[in-house]
Amino acid sequence: MNATGSSAAASATAATTDVTDGARPLLPVADGRRTRGYLRAALRRRRALLVATTAVMIAQSAIGLVGPIAIGWVTQAIVDGRGTSAVIGPVVLLAAAAVLGAPATWASNVLLARVVLPEVAGLREDVVATALALPVDRVEETGSGDLVSRVSGDVERVTEAAQGGFGSFVSAALAILATLVGLASLDWRFALAGLLAVPIQVFSLRWYLRTSRPIYAAGRTAEGHRTSTLLGAFAALPTVRSLRVGGRQYARVEDASLAAAEYEFTAIRNATRFFGRLNVAEFVGLGAILLAASVLVRSGSASVGAATTAALFFAGLFDPINAVLGSFDSVQQAAAGLARLVGVLDAAPARPAGAPAQPAGVPAQPAGVPAQAAKSTTAPVRSAGAGGSSADGGPSRPAPPPSRRLPVLALHAADFGYGDRADVVHGVTLRIEPGRHVALVGTTGSGKSTVATLLAGLRTPRRGTATLDGTPLAGLSPTELHRRVALVTQETHLFAGTVADNIRMGRPEASDAEVALALEAVGATGWVDALPDGAATVIGAGGHHLGPSQAQHLALARLFLLDPEVVVLDEATAEGGSDSARLLDTAAARVLRGRSALLVAHRLSQTATADTILVMEEGRVTEQGSHEELRAAGGTYAALWDAWSRPS
Numbered sequence: 001m002n003a004t005g006s007s008a009a010a011s012a013t014a015a016t017t018d019v020t021d022g023a024r025p026l027l028p029v030a031d032g033r034r035t036r037g038y039l040r041a042a043l044r045r046r047r048a049l050l051v052a053t054t055a056v057m058i059a060q061s062a063i064g065l066v067g068p069i070a071i072g073w074v075t076q077a078i079v080d081g082r083g084t085s086a087v088i089g090p091v092v093l094l095a096a097a098a099v100l101g102a103p104a105t106w107a108s109n110v111l112l113a114r115v116v117l118p119e120v121a122g123l124r125e126d127v128v129a130t131a132l133a134l135p136v137d138r139v140e141e142t143g144s145g146d147l148v149s150r151v152s153g154d155v156e157r158v159t160e161a162a163q164g165g166f167g168s169f170v171s172a173a174l175a176i177l178a179t180l181v182g183l184a185s186l187d188w189r190f191a192l193a194g195l196l197a198v199p200i201q202v203f204s205l206r207w208y209l210r211t212s213r214p215i216y217a218a219g220r221t222a223e224g225h226r227t228s229t230l231l232g233a234f235a236a237l238p239t240v241r242s243l244r245v246g247g248r249q250y251a252r253v254e255d256a257s258l259a260a261a262e263y264e265f266t267a268i269r270n271a272t273r274f275f276g277r278l279n280v281a282e283f284v285g286l287g288a289i290l291l292a293a294s295v296l297v298r299s300g301s302a303s304v305g306a307a308t309t310a311a312l313f314f315a316g317l318f319d320p321i322n323a324v325l326g327s328f329d330s331v332q333q334a335a336a337g338l339a340r341l342v343g344v345l346d347a348a349p350a351r352p353a354g355a356p357a358q359p360a361g362v363p364a365q366p367a368g369v370p371a372q373a374a375k376s377t378t379a380p381v382r383s384a385g386a387g388g389s390s391a392d393g394g395p396s397r398p399a400p401p402p403s404r405r406l407p408v409l410a411l412h413a414a415d416f417g418y419g420d421r422a423d424v425v426h427g428v429t430l431r432i433e434p435g436r437h438v439a440l441v442g443t444t445g446s447g448k449s450t451v452a453t454l455l456a457g458l459r460t461p462r463r464g465t466a467t468l469d470g471t472p473l474a475g476l477s478p479t480e481l482h483r484r485v486a487l488v489t490q491e492t493h494l495f496a497g498t499v500a501d502n503i504r505m506g507r508p509e510a511s512d513a514e515v516a517l518a519l520e521a522v523g524a525t526g527w528v529d530a531l532p533d534g535a536a537t538v539i540g541a542g543g544h545h546l547g548p549s550q551a552q553h554l555a556l557a558r559l560f561l562l563d564p565e566v567v568v569l570d571e572a573t574a575e576g577g578s579d580s581a582r583l584l585d586t587a588a589a590r591v592l593r594g595r596s597a598l599l600v601a602h603r604l605s606q607t608a609t610a611d612t613i614l615v616m617e618e619g620r621v622t623e624q625g626s627h628e629e630l631r632a633a634g635g636t637y638a639a640l641w642d643a644w645s646r647p648s
């Protein structure tokens with residue numbers, strides 16, 4: 001599953017279509033050929049089970065014919081005036097069919113589940129893994145609602161169709177085939193009469209497929225838009241309340257819901273007309289069989305028993321035919337859903353040749369970005385505090401252990417803008433040498449966080465490059481990128497689970513002792529031990545409440561456990577009050593020891609110990625150098641430092 005989804009991703013981009021819901025672009029949708037190719041590959045992987053399932057279903061269909069045949073024999077025995085002994089044979093046959101029917105049904109259901117369920121589960125895993133690895137800007141552009149509706153609604157539809165629709169489709173198709181063979185074996189004219197229904201059914205089906213396909217495709221898109229609108233409204237709840245624009249939000253949600261519901265109504269109207277046409281076909285077919293039966297019985301070409309069996313055969317076709325034709329409904333919806341899911345798989349960033357093929361794992365950090373180094377810096381500028389006591393009394397930073405070769409993380413002439421808006425980062429070039437710490441300062445909105453996300457590989461520069469040891473970040477597998485370069489932002493997210501679970505997020509296999517060591521390393525053992533169940537205390541939604549500083553403390557412990565080569569702290573300690581800020585500063589310093597780092601900070605105590613400081617203004621790097629150099633230069637940094645260090 002993984003291999004198929006991944007390997008196809010790079011080559012299948014051309015087989016997907018970009019979609020919009022009128023308001024914003026959505027993720028691509030795979031075309032019919034690509035979707036069928038995916039399905040074929042999935043079925044091929046289960047070929048042996050598929051053959052066994054089909055064999056059992058054929059046996060099941062044959063057993064289904066026993067009833068009408070036995071009833072025909074009983075009828076003939078009565079017409080012939082034979083004694084009770086003549087009906088014993090058919091009754092025994094009926095009993096045998098009933099006894100064998102149950103295990104055959106059980107076996108076909110179990111086998112079918114074995115064919116279908118692992119594939120659907122694999123598809124869901126692949127789509128979720130791909131969705132989690134999608135570039136942040138791609139998800140921002142399309143809105144998370146589209147993604148959510150695909151991994152929930154579309155996966156649900158594919159699962160339902162695969163488990164229910166597909167199974168009933170195959171068994172009904174086999175039952176129809178077996179019945180037609182049975183009819184023909186009674187008398188070919190019975191089969192011919194029954195076939196009169198077929199043109200009406202074919203015509204109805206073609207009409208239905210033609211009219212319903214666009215309805216379902218548009219309906220799924222409208223559903224994606226409805227989910228996006230709902231998520232947007234909930235995400236913006238505090239702003240909506242404070243600005244009192246709830247009415248406008250409600251109207252948008254209402255419009256999106258009505259549009260989605262309108263498609264559902266249209267689909268139901270269409271399906272009702274379709275089933276009405278199928279009923280006409282049934283009556284035409286049954287009428288023709290009864291007419292043929294009366295003619296054949298009168299002429300002595302067929303017995304009453306055979307005519308009874310033929311009529312029962314045909315009546316027994318109603319359900320399977322409706323099941324087959326009706327399952328086109330769910331199969332069509334599933335096909336639309338599958339195309340959207342394969343579209344997500346194909347939206348995965350293409351890997352360069354030779355790059356690992358595994359799907360992305362869950363990002364190790366809430367967001368991740370590398371640090372950026374000094375513009376055009378070839379040799380890092382050491383700050384006065386490096387290697388000894390920092391200017392603000394912070395901890396010393398020893399050189400990285402020689403056993404670990406750290407990479408060079410760099411941005412070259414990078415421009416970036418959000419969506420279709422103008423650039424907010426202009427021509428930024430930075431380089432973080434192994435083991436060096438670079439600080440980024442500037443006023444609000446100057447582009448610091450944006451540059452940080454470019455260096456973390458969360459966003460891709462419009463122009464220019466972001467590289468790790470010369471390899472473009474976009475060419476690294478998400479797993480490798482997040483393992484080597486990690487980010488802590490001020491929006492630390494706690495997942496529902498225990499404290500230990502949250503720390504293990506980046507390395508699920510870590511032992512309790514390693515978790516304890518990480519807590520110890522960042523100085524969080526004291527308050528974590530004081531929680532009701534220590535590191536086993538459940539936090540996050542519905543659990544014990546932690547403050548923002550504690551959440552950031554855990555994020556630093558998580559980072560320590562993950563042990564990346566490069567760390568980006570994007571104002572990771574900005575939420576702290578004075579005491580907790582000091583605690584977090586110390587924790588951050590411990591985590592950064594022996595790693596390359598970028599610090600995005602407004603509190604200049606964090607920047608004074610950096611090797612190089614970059615000042616950003618309006619998306620450009622305007623100054624760079626060590627703390628002393630920049631203070632001596634008397635520019636923006638000097639002014640910021642003076643303002644910050646002046647006693648209030």
Ligand SMILES: Nc1ncnc2c1ncn2[C@@H]1O[C@H](COP(=O)(O)OP(=O)(O)OP(=O)(O)O)[C@@H](O)[C@H]1O
Pocket residue numbers: 418424442443444445446447448449450451
């Ligand atoms: N997700 C986004 N969508 C659109 N524009 C954005 C987004 N994030 C940031 N911007 C814009 O990009 C510019 C740079 O923002 P950025 O957050 O990188 O600056 P910053 O220096 O980190 O600011 P702060 O110190 O307030 O975090 C700003 O004009 C901001 O409004």
